Amino acid sequence: MAIRTVTDAIRYVGVDDNTLALFENQYPVQPMGVSYNSYVILDEKIAVMDSVDARAAEEWLSNVARVLEGRSPDYLVVTHMEPDHSGSLMRLAQKYPEMKIVGNAKTFTLIKQFFGTGAFSEDRMLEVGEGSTISLGSHRLRFLLAPMVHWPEVMAAYEEEEKILFSADAFGRFGSLERTVRAPWAPQARRYYYNIIGKYGAQVQALLKKISALEIKTICPLHGPMLTEDLGEYLRLYDLWAQWKPEEPEGILIAHASIHGNTAYASEALKSKLEGKGAQVTMCDLTTTDLSYAVTSAFYCGKLVLACSTYDGGLFPPMKAFLDHLQTKGFRNRRIGLMENGSWAPAAARLMRAKLEEMKDIHLYETVVSLRSALNQTSEAQMDALVAELCAE
Ligand SMILES: Cc1cc2nc3c(=O)[nH]c(=O)nc-3n(C[C@H](O)[C@H](O)[C@H](O)COP(=O)(O)O)c2cc1C
Structure with missing residues (x-):
């Protein structure tokens, strides 16, 4: 990846990873790839802003060396210790033994956990806290702690001269x-937000409140483009x-998990009926859609219909996994209709309801569509009643 110019004094030295299959070993990142971002601020003193995943160490070290043009960095700022940003930290630290590591108290606890208690001598660890500043010359970094966005030691850094927010994983x-x-x-x-940061909405709100007081010209996150x-x-x-507010409050997501196709067929029938009433409907087949996309679609819409076959007295596993993930990410504040299928003892609606009742601010529609194997007159009448409820508001 070519080095980029952010401003005259600031360079992007991050690395694209176009071969990684699963980010965090679970989120597909093909074909779009992912970037591990890092920046260098060149002034009387030089700060390197974060390192990169160990997979990208060589390219990153070479990028950093090129922009340094023979100089040595004074600081490596560690906005958080997640390994996709700290995996090459020790490589830079070994190459430039005079460079100080900048972090907060929790950063150094994690550095010691990852790299050993003797990783750095005391004089190499420069501890900062809320509002601390480091002057580089005409540039000055001010630190804003952002605990649990989405690791405990996360901090953002605001460069006051050029009004640049180094936002860690936020806005990535x-x-x-x-x-x-x-x-x-x-x-x-x-998709990045809901799957990786989503559980920590309250902490993100706290960070948004802090940065609302700042004039920001550029946001430099740790993944994806610099935002100008x-x-x-x-x-x-x-x-x-x-x-946790929906972007489309009236949008309806039908998420279905069907073993032999009858529940999927009924979901298509429901979609036609809803569209006939002018509703905006998105379909998600949970048996073929990666969970990270399904979770994102669920957060996007204000209304959902969950349709699931009964499986060994329980939920068909793709629906169970979907609900587990939603719950983990703090899913709330949605209106939801249920459709179940069972050939001898349907239990899916009861089990989905029980799970949803553990979440906050979930409104369940009264009508439950209960299929016995396949759609018939009785279940179609239930479906019509559910359509009326979904379209009533
Ligand atoms: C392994 C397996 C387990 C099942 N367990 C139940 C069950 O416990 N109770 C029930 O009523 N139906 C059960 N069924 C029937 C499914 O719910 C059935 O596939 C469904 O009624 C038809 O919908 P589908 O084509 O969308 O899967 C089971 C089916 C399979 C293949």
Whole structure:
């Protein structure tokens, strides 16, 4: 990946990873890839902002060396210790033994856990806290602690001279810079947010409140593009996401998990009926859709219909996994209809309801569509009643 110029004094030295299959060993990142971002601020003193995944160490070290042009960095700022950003930290630290490591108290606890208690001598660890500053010359970094966005030691850094927010993982998105140069920010930022940061909406709101007092010209996140335009729109979306509010309050997601196809067929019939009433419907086959996309679609819409076959007295596993993931990510504040199928003792609706009742602010529609193997007159009448409820508001 080519080095990029952020401003005259600031360079992007991050690395694209276009070969990784699963980010965090669970989120597909093909074909879009992912980037591990890192920046260098060149002034009287030099700060390197974060390192990269160990997979990308060689390219990153070479990028850093090229922009340094023979100088040595004074600081490596560690905005958090997740290995996709700290995996090459020790390589840079060994190469430049005079360089100080900048972190907060929790950062150094994690550094010791990952790299051993003797990883750094005391004089190499420069501890900062909320509001601490480091002057580099004409540039000055001010630190804003952002605990649990989405690790405990996370901090952002605001560069006061050029009004740049180094936002750690906030505002990041999947997609390498090379492969997604023309892709809109929101779709992969939304999937990144809900799956990785989503549980910590309250902590994201706290960070948004802190940065609302700042004039920001550029946001430099740790994944995906540097953001220079439409910042108001990105902040608006983050504010919505952090409050678990749907982007399409009237949009309906039908998420189905069908063993032999009858529940899927009934879901298609439901979709036709809803569209006949002018509703905006998205379908998600949970047996073929990666969970990270299904979870994102669920958060996007204000209304859902969950349709599931009964399986050994329980939920068909793709629905069970979907509900587990939603719960983990703090899913709430949605209106939901249920459709079940069972050939001899349907239990799916009862089990889905029980799971949803553990979540906050879930409104369940009264009508439950209960299929016995296949759609028939009785279940179609239930479906019509559910359609009326879904379209009533
Ligand atoms: C392995 C297996 C276990 C099942 N367990 C139950 C069950 O416990 N209770 C029930 O009523 N139906 C059970 N069924 C029937 C499914 O719910 C059946 O596939 C469904 O009624 C038809 O819908 P589908 O074509 O969408 O899967 C089971 C089916 C399979 C293949």
